[in-house]
Amino acid sequence: MHIAIIGNGISGITTARWIRKLSGHRVTVISSETTHFFSRTALMYIYMGHMRYEDTKPYEDWFWEKNKIDLIQDHVTSINFDEKKLILNKSELSYDKLVLALGSKSNKFGWPGQDLDAVRGLYSYQDLEQMEKYTPGLKRAVIVGGGLIGIEMAEMFHSRKIPVTMLVREDSYWDNILPAEESAMVTRHIKDHHIDLRLKSNLKEIHDNGSGAAGGVTIAETGDKIDCGFVGLTPGVSPNVNFLKEGPLNIERGIVVNKYLETNIPDVYAIGDCAQNSEPVPGRRGIEAVWYTGRMMGETVANTICGEKTAYDPGIWFNSAKFIDIEYQVYGDVRNQLAEDQNTLYWEHAGGQRSVRINYMKNGGAVTGFNLMGIRYRHEVCEKWIRDQTTIESVLVNLSLANFDPEFYKEYESDIIELYNRQENKQLKLKSKRSLDKVLRFLASSKA
Amino acid sequence: MTLIQKIGIILFIIALGIFTLSLGLSEYKLTEESLEVDSDYHKTELIQLAKEQGILNKTYNSNIEFVSTFKNLLKDAQASLNAKAEAGIPEGVQEWNYKIGDWKVNDSDEYIFPNVKAASTGLLPNNSGLFFWLTIGLGILGGLLFILPSFNLIPGIKNDGIYHSSMTRGLKVNPRAFALGATIIGVLLYGVFKMNGDVFWPLLTALVIGLIYYLVFYKQGQKELTPAKSASPIHTGWLGVITGIYLIVFYILLYWVPEYLTNWVLLVDPISRSLSGNPASKWFLYGFLYCLVVAVMGIRMIAKYRHNKYQIVRTISVIFFQTCIAFLLPEILMRLNMPYYDFKNIWPLNYTFFFDYNINNLIASGGIGIFMLVWGIVLTIVGVPVITYFFGKRWYCSWVCGCGGLAETLGDPYRQLSDKSLSAWRFERWIIHGVLVFAVIMTIMVLYTYFTGSRNILFLSSDSIRGWYGFLIGAGFAGVVGTGFYPLMGNRTWCRFGCPLAAYLGLVQKYKSRFRITTNGGQCISCGNCSTYCEMGIDVRAYAQRGQDIVRSSCVGCGVCSAVCPRGVLRLENASLDIVQRTTQIRTNHIAEMSDTFIPIQ
C-alpha cells in the first residue's frame, strides 16, 4: 500500500513515523516548504540567533532514508480523488491512502497595502527569510495583531534592537483568551521591554514607501501614522485549504473530519491545523492549531491506517507559551471570563511576574483548570486532578505534587494555601514538600 | 551594549595586549647567584663553562636567545661531566649527583624553567607589581565592567545573537576537522620527541584512533548515517577561532616549554610567596589564573542566569571548590609543611594519585598524609558510587570539579557548539571508555611496580606508560584540546570525550542512580533549545518530544536544558521509582492513558 502525506509538519511527519513503526507500507511525504521536517515553533529562535535552522530539525537528515520514508519537495497543485492521484508541479503521484496535513496560513483581512513587499505574516520558513531580508537598516517594525505569534515577532525584532510598535485590537494583551489579571501582567511585561504597545488600535492601511514596499501604517482609531520598514501581520491563522475548496472534499473552515480523522472521501484523512473535527470531545474545539494536537492526530491516524481503527482523543486541554520572559502553562479549560458555576483562586507574586490560578466548581469544589504564569506545573498531576474531579481543598494540600520548577526555586504552595485560607476562612495546611517519589506514587494510584 | 560595557571590553583588550607583550619585557643575565641547580658539581661545571663561553654575566635581550643559549650550556655541561665521570667519580658521591641526568636536560621544569626565571632582570621583573595591575588587574576590571551592567537587564534567558556573533558561532565542519586532525597529529609527533624517540606509544595511539574511526564509520554502519548533522554555522566565527588558537598556544607553552612564560610567573611570584612561602611555579600561575577566570566568568554566569536559582547555587559552588579547595587549601597546606593535596581531585581524573612519589610523599608525611591517602581511596571506591547513586554525576561534574568549573564559567558562551549527531555520540562512547581503560591499566602497572619493584610487565615499562598517559591524556587531551577547543567544539570536549572519572561516574549514573531528567507530559514543542544548549551534545529533544525521562551517562546535570526550555518541559530530579519504565515508554499520544499498547522505538 502506498500512503501519500501532504505536509511535512509535525502532523504529517508523526503520521509517517508511526506508519513506519507499525508497518512496512510505502510512505511518501510531500511538502513545498523545506526538504526536511523542522520545528515551526522554533522559527523565532533562528532569527534571534539562539539556534541555526539546522538545530530546529528534530531528526538528522539520514533518518528519512534509513527509515524508508520518501521525501518529495514539490507543491501539490490539485488532487484527483477519483483516480487517487496527486498533481504536483513537476510530476504526478498515485496513492492508495492520502493524509492531508496542510497546516495553516496567516490571516489577512483585506487591509489596503497588505500585499506590499515587507508585509509578512510569520508562519513559514520563507516568511522568516523575508524578515531577515528586510532587517538590515530597519528603523522600526509594526506588528498587527496581538496573539502568540505577534508577541513572538515583537520579541524577535526586539532582540535585534529594532524598535517595535504592536497594534492590538483588544483592551489588554490577549484578553480574549487570558483572564484579566494574567493579561495585565503580560501587558506590563511587554511595556517593561520598551515595546510600543498600542491597545484598542486597529490597522487602517499600510502605506507604500514609493517602491512597492511598506513605508508606514495608519491606525484606524487615532489616525496616527507610524513610519516603519516592515509590517508583521499576525492576526491569527486559518486552515491552509484554498486549493481544495472547489473539489469534492467537505470543507467548512477546515477539512471536516469525524473522530477517526476521516474526511467525506474514503481513504482520505485530514490532520493537524487544517482539520476541523466535526465531533470534538467535550471541552475541546473543532480546530485546534497547536503543536501537540498535530502530533496526537498523526499518531492516531497512523494507527487507523495500519488497521487499528483509533478515535482521536486529545484528553483534557493543555497548552503553553512564553511571553518574552514569562512562561505560561494552562491545564484544563480556563477562559478569560469565569463561568457562572465556577470560582477562581488567583494568587500573584508580589513581583508581578508569577501567578497561579485554579478554577473550581462552586458546587462540590471539583477543580477545572490551572493557569500558570512564571511557574511550572506538572502536566500529568494537573490532568489527573481535573479528570478525577478532585476538590480544590484536596488539591491545595497536595499542591506540591504539581510543582515542576527547577530545584532550589522558591516554592509558593504555602502562600497559595494561605490566600485560600484567608479568603475562605479555612485552616488548610500543605501536606508535604515536593518529591518525585510521591508524584510517581500518586500517578500510579490513578490506575487502580 | 552600554557605554560601560564598551569601556570594559576596551580595557580588557588592552590588558590582554599588555599581558601578551609582557612576555618579551625582560632581560636575562646568568650570574653565579642566579644559577639554581641541586648539586654543587653541576653548579661548578655550569659556571666554569659559562665563563669560558662568555655567557656568565652577559645580558640577553631576547628570551628565545637566552633559552637556547642556556639549553646548549646545559648540554655541554652534561657532556663534559659525563666525560669526567669516565675518569672516575669522586669517592662517596652518587652518580646522579655528579652527572646531569637526561631528564634534567630535557624536562623544562627541572633546570631550564627555574633558571630562565631566576636570570630575568630589567623592566618587568623590577616592576612586577605595576605590571601585575596593568595586566591581570586591568583585565579583571575590564571583565567586571563588561559583566556587571547585565545585572540591570530584565531577568530571563539571554541567548540573543549567539549564532550571529563571530566569537561564539563556531567553525564550519571542514576547518574544524582540519583543526582537530592537525592537533592530533601534532600532539602525536611531539609525543615521539617527548618520549625520547620511542615511537611505540605514539604509534599505538594512532592505531587506536584508527580503530575507533573504523568502528564508528564502518563497523557500526556509520555509512547509513550520512550525511551527518552539520554542526557548522553559515560563516566561520573567526574571533572564536583566534581565541581558540590563543588558548591552544597557551596550553602548549605551559605544559611543554614553560621557559617562555617566565615573565607571567614572575607577575604572581609575590602572591605565591605570601601564600605558601615558595616562589611561584608555572602551576601556581596556572592555578591562579584559573581561579580568577572561574570567579569572573562565574559572575557572568550568575548574571546571565540570575532568575534561575539552580544555576546560581551551582556556580557559587564551583567557584568555591576551585578557589578554596583546589587552590588556596593546598597552598596553605604547603605553608604548614604538609603535603600539597587537592581534596576534591579524585582518581582517575587525578591520575598521579597512585604514582610512587605521591604515595611515598603522603606516607612520609605522617598522620595527615595517611588521612589524605585514605580519603582519596575512599572517595574513589565509596564516595563516587554512593553520592552518584543519590544525586547523579552532577554532584561532581557541575558542582565540584575544576575542569567542570572552567567549562561552566569560561566555557558557557560555547556550550552550543557541542556536536549533537548520533555519530558524535558513538565516538564519545568509544573514546571516553577507552581512556578509562587506559587509566586503569596504567594505574595497575604503576602499582605493580610500586609493590614489586619491577619496572617491566611483559615487555611494557610502567614508567613509559605513565609518561605517555601524562603527556597524551593529562596534557594533550585535558588541556590543549579540552580547553583550547572551547570555541571550536564546545566547552565540554574533555568532559564528554576524555575524562576517565566522567566515564566512571557515567557508568554509575546510567546503571544505578536515582538521577533523571523528567519531561512534562505532552508540553514539548520540539523546538530544540534543550539540545542546542546541552554542552554534552545530548539530543535532549529526542527524549522530551516522546515524553520519556532522560538517563544518559554523559549528562552532567548542568540544568541548562531545563533553563532554556521555553515550555517548562524538563526538570532535574532524583527518585528511583519507575525509572526504567519512564525512560522507555512513549507518553505523547494521550499522556493520561499511559496505555500498555506503547511500541518502543529504536
Ligand SMILES: Cc1cc2nc3c(=O)[nH]c(=O)nc-3n(C[C@H](O)[C@H](O)[C@H](O)COP(=O)(O)OP(=O)(O)OC[C@H]3O[C@@H](n4cnc5c(N)ncnc54)[C@H](O)[C@@H]3O)c2cc1C
Ligand atoms: C511562529 C509560530 C510559533 C508557534 N508556536 C507554537 C507553540 O509554541 N505551541 C504550539 O502548540 N503551537 C505553536 N505554533 C503552531 C504550530 O506550529 C502548528 O500548529 C503546527 O506546526 C501545525 O502543524 P501541521 O503539521 O498541521 O502543519 P504545518 O507545520 O503547517 O505543515 C504543513 C506543511 O504542508 C505544506 N503544504 C501545504 N500545502 C501544500 C501543498 N499543496 N503542496 C505541498 N506542500 C504543502 C506546507 O508548506 C507546510 O510545510 C506556532 C506556529 C508558528 C507559525
Ligand code: SF4
Ligand atoms: S524540551 Fe523544551 S527546549 Fe527541548 S525541544 Fe521540547 S520544548 Fe524545546
Ligand code: SF4
Ligand atoms: S542533558 Fe541537560 S542537564 Fe544534562 S548535560 Fe545536557 S543540558 Fe546539562
